[in-house]
Amino acid sequence: MADGWSTDTGEAVYRSRDAVKNLKMKIRIQRVTSTAALSQHLQQQVLTQQERGGIELDTLNSQSQSAGDDDEELVVGWQEKLFSQYEVDLFQSESVCQTPLERQYHTEIMAQERTRGRRNRRIFTYTDFDRFTNWEGHSQSMVTQVKSNPTFLAERMANVRHRRQDRRPVDSTIPKSRLITWEPSEDFVKTSHVVNTPVQTMHIMGDLGPPGKLGQKEKECLLCTIRADGNGVVTIKPDFNKAKEPYRQVTLETEGEKREVWRLTLENVSEGIRPEEKEREQRMYKDLYVRHKDYLNSLVGQDFEMPPPGILRLLVNGEIDSAKGFEYDNLYVHFFLELPHNWSTLPFHSLSGVTQTCRTKTIGKDDVAFFSYPFSFESFFRREDETEESLPQWPVLYFKVLSLDFWQRYRNEGYGYLVIPSTPGKHTITCHTWRPLQTGTVSELRRFFIGGSPELEDYSYVRVPGTFKGERLSRFGFRTQTTGSVTFNLHCIQHARAFVDASTLKKRRQSVLDQLGGFSQQGSVYNVLEAFQRARRRMQEARESLPRDLINTTAQQNSESTA
Amino acid sequence: MFNSALLRALPAGRGAAHIPVMAELHIVGQIVGASGFPQSSLFCKWGIHTGGAWRLLSGLKEGQTQVDLPQTGDMAYWSHPIDLHYTTKGLQGWPKLHLQVWHQDAFGRCQLYGYGYCHVPSSPGHHHVRCVTWRPLGSWQEQIAQTFVGGGPLLRSPDIIYSGADRYRLHTVAMGTVELELSIIMRHFDRYGVES
Numbered sequence: 001m002a003d004g005w006s007t008d009t010g011e012a013v014y015r016s017r018d019a020v021k022n023l024k025m026k027i028r029i030q031r032v033t034s035t036a037a038l039s040q041h042l043q044q045q046v047l048t049q050q051e052r053g054g055i056e057l058d059t060l061n062s063q064s065q066s067a068g069d070d071d072e073e074l075v076v077g078w079q080e081k082l083f084s085q086y087e088v089d090l091f092q093s094e095s096v097c098q099t100p101l102e103r104q105y106h107t108e109i110m111a112q113e114r115t116r117g118r119r120n121r122r123i124f125t126y127t128d129f130d131r132f133t134n135w136e137g138h139s140q141s142m143v144t145q146v147k148s149n150p151t152f153l154a155e156r157m158a159n160v161r162h163r164r165q166d167r168r169p170v171d172s173t174i175p176k177s178r179l180i181t182w183e184p185s186e187d188f189v190k191t192s193h194v195v196n197t198p199v200q201t202m203h204i205m206g207d208l209g210p211p212g213k214l215g216q217k218e219k220e221c222l223l224c225t226i227r228a229d230g231n232g233v234v235t236i237k238p239d240f241n242k243a244k245e246p247y248r249q250v251t252l253e254t255e256g257e258k259r260e261v262w263r264l265t266l267e268n269v270s271e272g273i274r275p276e277e278k279e280r281e282q283r284m285y286k287d288l289y290v291r292h293k294d295y296l297n298s299l300v301g302q303d304f305e306m307p308p309p310g311i312l313r314l315l316v317n318g319e320i321d322s323a324k325g326f327e328y329d330n331l332y333v334h335f336f337l338e339l340p341h342n343w344s345t346l347p348f349h350s351l352s353g354v355t356q357t358c359r360t361k362t363i364g365k366d367d368v369a370f371f372s373y374p375f376s377f378e379s380f381f382r383r384e385d386e387t388e389e390s391l392p393q394w395p396v397l398y399f400k401v402l403s404l405d406f407w408q409r410y411r412n413e414g415y416g417y418l419v420i421p422s423t424p425g426k427h428t429i430t431c432h433t434w435r436p437l438q439t440g441t442v443s444e445l446r447r448f449f450i451g452g453s454p455e456l457e458d459y460s461y462v463r464v465p466g467t468f469k470g471e472r473l474s475r476f477g478f479r480t481q482t483t484g485s486v487t488f489n490l491h492c493i494q495h496a497r498a499f500v501d502a503s504t505l506k507k508r509r510q511s512v513l514d515q516l517g518g519f520s521q522q523g524s525v526y527n528v529l530e531a532f533q534r535a536r537r538r539m540q541e542a543r544e545s546l547p548r549d550l551i552n553t554t555a556q557q558n559s560e561s562t563a
Numbered sequence: 564m565f566n567s568a569l570l571r572a573l574p575a576g577r578g579a580a581h582i583p584v585m586a587e588l589h590i591v592g593q594i595v596g597a598s599g600f601p602q603s604s605l606f607c608k609w610g611i612h613t614g615g616a617w618r619l620l621s622g623l624k625e626g627q628t629q630v631d632l633p634q635t636g637d638m639a640y641w642s643h644p645i646d647l648h649y650t651t652k653g654l655q656g657w658p659k660l661h662l663q664v665w666h667q668d669a670f671g672r673c674q675l676y677g678y679g680y681c682h683v684p685s686s687p688g689h690h691h692v693r694c695v696t697w698r699p700l701g702s703w704q705e706q707i708a709q710t711f712v713g714g715g716p717l718l719r720s721p722d723i724i725y726s727g728a729d730r731y732r733l734h735t736v737a738m739g740t741v742e743l744e745l746s747i748i749m750r751h752f753d754r755y756g757v758e759s
Contacts, residue, residue, distance in 0.1 A: 296585060296650060299618045304586060304755045305653040317657045317682040322695055322737075332731065356733035358697055363599070370695035370737035372679050373730060374659055424758045425686040491685040492759075495654060499756035 005248040012239035018273070020200075020228040023078045025240075026267040027123055027223065029206050029249065031070035031260060070211065074123045075269060076204060078228070083109060084124035084207050085215035101129055122214065123223070126203040153194065202226045208249070208262055221249060223264055240266045309497045309526050312381040314395070316420055318490040319375065320355055321428075324368040325484030326413045328403040331369045332357045333486060335399035337377060338460065343395060345379045357404055366484075395420045398459045401433055401486060409451030414483035417462045420492065427490045434480040586752045587620075590647040590658070590683055592745035594628060596640035597664055597696075599739030600676050604632040605639040607741065608663045611647065611683065612722075614656010622647035630667045645745065654757065658683040661721060662741055664696055674713045677738035678721065684747050685759045692743040697735040 016023075076082065083091075088109055090096060097103040112118060181188065202225070209219035227235040238247055247264040273281075307313040323331050336352035339345060353375055360367035379395060397420065401413040414433025421427050436454050437443075447453045460466045464473060590611075597605055610625030628641040649658065662679040677696025684690040699716045700706065709715045752759065 296620070299620070299650065303652060305616075306755060313654075315654050315657075317685060319681050330734070350728075353728075354731040356697070356730040356735050359700060359734075359736040361737045368737055370697045370740075372681060372695045372697060374680050374682055376657065376682070378655070426684050426690060489681070491657075491682055493654060493657075493685050494758040496756050496758075499758055500754065 006241055006245040007248075009238035009247060011235050011237040014234045014236065016232045016234060018232075020232070020234060021078045022270055023226070023228075023234065024075055024268075024270045025204075025224075025226070026073065026075045026269045027204060028073040028263075028265040028267075029071070029122065029208075029223070030246075030263040030265075032263055033070065072120070072122050074120050076123070076125060078226075079127045079200070079202055080125060081105075081108075081127050082120045082124040083112075083118065084205065084220065085121075086207070086217050086220070087124070088118070089215050122207045124205055124207065126205060128200045128202065199227050199229045206249070206262070206264075208260065223249065224266060236266075238266070240268050306497055307380065307495060310382065311496065312498075313378060313495040314381065314420070315376070315378045315493040315495065316490055317374070317376045317493075318488055320371045320373040320399075321487040321489055322368055322370050322372075323358075323401055323484060323486045324360075324363075324366045326360075326367065326369075326401060326403065327483065328405065328411055328413065329360050329367070330357050330405050331360065331401055331403050331413060333371065333373075333399055333401050335375075335397055336459075337379075338396045338398060339379055340393035340395065342384055342392060343379050343381050345377070349377065351377055394422050396460075396463060397488075398462055399431075399486065400459070401484070405451075407451075411447060411451050412453040412455050415456060415459070415462045416486060418488060419463075421490065424492045424494045427492065428487065429490065430485050430487045432485045433483050435483055437479040437481050439479065584751050584754065585650050585652065586755060586757070587750040588649045588651065588658075588752075589748040589750070590622075590645060590649070590745055591748070592645050592743060594641050594643040594645065594662075595742045595744055596631070596638050596642070597739055597741045598638035600639075600664065600666070601738075602666050602668070602676075603637060603639050604630060604667050604669075605676065606630040606665050606667060607641060607643070608665065609643075609645075610661050611658050612661060613649065613651075613658045614653070616653035616656055617649050617651045617658065620648040620650055645743075657685060660692075660694070660743075662694060662696065663721070664739070664741060668713070672713060675715060675717055678718065679741055684745060687747050687749045687759070689744070689746045692745055694741045694743065696738045696741060698738050700734045700736050 074082075083105070087105065091102060091106045091109050094103075094106055097106050184192075203222055204224040204226070206221050206223045207214050207216075207219055208221050209216050225235075225237045241247060247266075249262040249264045320333055320335070323333065333355045334352075335354075339351075345351065353373070355371045355373040358369040358371055360369045362368075381392060383392065397418040398415075399417070400415050403411045403413050412435055414435045416431040416433040418429055418431050421429075436456065438454050443454065456462070458465060458467075594607060594609060597607065607628045608626075609628075613619075622645075624647060626643065628643040631639040631641055633639050647658075659680060659682050662677075663675065664677040664679070665673050666676045667673050675698060677698050679694040679696035681692060681694040684692065699718065701709070701716045705715065749759065
């Protein structure tokens with residue numbers, strides 16, 4: 001045949017917020033015979049020729065619809081039970097009915113026969129309550145084996161599915177007492193060891209026997225399976241194919257009769273939501289969100305504290321984590337922060353601290369002391385001189401490690417420094433330390449027995465002395481000994497008004513300097529804006545005090561002039 | 564008369580940016596476990612402490628894990644979930660995490676094994692945080708008693724330790740490490756010009 005088939009019969013998963021009982025599907029099956037194919041071919045030819053004023057279609061149409069038994073189209077709702085010819089024949093007599101469900105079918109069939117007859121001929125359905133749905137998945141094996149028994153797990157899951165027809169409400173509360181069941185019952189074990197999401201299934205079947213001989217159970221073919229669970233997830237196998245090629249449904253081969261090919265088309269005809277309902281729903285959601293936002297705003301307030309314009313605020317949250325590799329025990333760290341020239345801080349803000357004294361423990365080959373001492377400070381940077389092209393200097397953290405032992409001997413264990421990183425984010429930095437040495441044995445003996453040691457007078461000597469004003473720093477002649485290392489965790493945050501502009505204008509920020517470089521321009525613009533706002537406010541106040549008729553006449557004059 | 568065209572000519576966004584949204588911070592993660600302690604039957608009491616500008620919108624800001632006794636290895640695993648949603652109007656008082664690791668022995672007695680304090684990371688993303696712990700030391704008589712009977716000095720009130728001003732008075736000993744995995748999500752901070 002010239003027309004193509006769709007071979008993709010995989011599952012399609014849909015999600016719906018509406019109840020699944022509103023689902024409606026249109027199914028069409030059509031037998032493929034030679035006359036049908038010919039008429040369709042002719043129809044296609046004619047359609048292409050119709051632009052040129054071709055043959056009328058009426059004659060061809062009547063031919064294709066002559067065989068009514070080979071073509072059926074039906075709209076099926078969710079869990080709508082349609083009886084097959086086989087079932088109608090079976091449940092005619094009351095004696096066959098064993099379960100209440102079958103008796104109900106019997107009454108329904110009788111009622112149907114009395115009134116207007118069946119809506120369907122070949123297409124029928126198996127709903128969730130029929131025996132077929134529970135049996136079908138269980139007995140079919142997934143692999144091609146001559147004889148395959150379902151595994152233990154498959155049997156258990158089939159039993160569970162069969163049992164959980166009623167959807168139990170899922171309780172989300174955690175019991176406060178009796179968390180553990182020490183003696184689980186068989187039932188409990190079964191339900192909690194296997195997956196049991198309650199799913200409602202519906203099968204749409206087609207009786208594809210030869211025309212006039214419907215009602216044979218062997219000729220039933222599964223056309224479509226719909227599964228819906230309680231969360232609005234609907235799985236349809238195979239998927240809707242209204243606009244695409246139809247599916248190919250082949251009947252089973254029986255003795256003496258050849259296989260037949262049918263064309264299957266599925267279409268979704270569920271009603272969409274009405275526009276006024278949709279609008280109402282959207283209004284409700286918008287209302288809810290606005291109210292939630294107002295509630296959030298009322299909790300904290302809308303103002304975020306901002307630094308003054310042109311100033312960069314650096315916030316460092318950090319902790320002194322640990323120290324390792326030092327000579328003596330009972331270590332503590334004394335640190336302070338040095339702010340360079342253009343930096344300032346809030347008054348009464350302490351920039352130094354002392355940790356607790358910690359006895360070390362041995363991890364591997366090192367003696368480690370844990371401090372876990374959090375500190376946080378903030379400082380402000382303001383570029384004073386714009387013509388200066390040098391990079392800004394960042395604050396430096398100087399620290400000193402000391403040991404104080406049981407005999408109250410106090411020793412200097414090492415000096416170190418740490419430059420606060422200029423990029424925001426998390427930094428874990430390990431700094432190595434050294435301590436100054438004096439030549440000769442006297443100082444070492446003193447350090448061992450009594451505990452004094454030489455110390456630096458100016459701590460900034462560790463990095464660059466504050467009094468240094470040359471080009472080359474020389475430390476020639478200064479003797480030190482390497483001691484251990486201290487680990488810091490720093491979280492740096494930078495905050496400035498200039499960053500707001502960059503993000504709103506969507507510019508790529510090159511560096512802090514470029515942004516802050518034009519602060520004076522920003523400052524002047526800001527000043528102009530402020531002045532304008534003040535003047536406008538004054539004007540408005542003055543205007544309010546004027547008598548009413550004066551204002552009206554001026555407005556009229558304005559409108560006349562622009563007309 | 565002033566007309567509004569003058570206002571439009573000036574660039575928008577300069578100066579104060581009054582955007583009516585608030586900065587929000589999500590802390591999502593777990594306390595994975597602890598290792599390096601003398602004994603392994605451990606549980607942890609944790610909490611998060613913030614400054615005055617912060618408001619907790621949802622989540623529990625303190626809790627206690629279960630007691631875990633590992634059969635092999637040294638690390639006790641808790642996998643205790645942390646899920647917090649804060650909103651703030653200032654950067655000061657960034658959330659700090661405080662932990663207390665306790666040991667429960669076979670007789671059901673609990674003794675303190677360590678205090679730990681660390682800041683919650685301030686950059687968005689996934690962070691592996693290792694918080695070290697220490698325990699206060701008593702006199703040498705108390706230490707000998709501790710090896711036999713257990714117990715030991717505790718902090719009178721753990722809150723004074725947040726600021727760090729009084730820490731120098733303590734004499735402590737290093738204990739083990741607590742591992743956490745935290746994912747930080749920050750919302751609307753960039754509208755206020757915060758880079759982190």
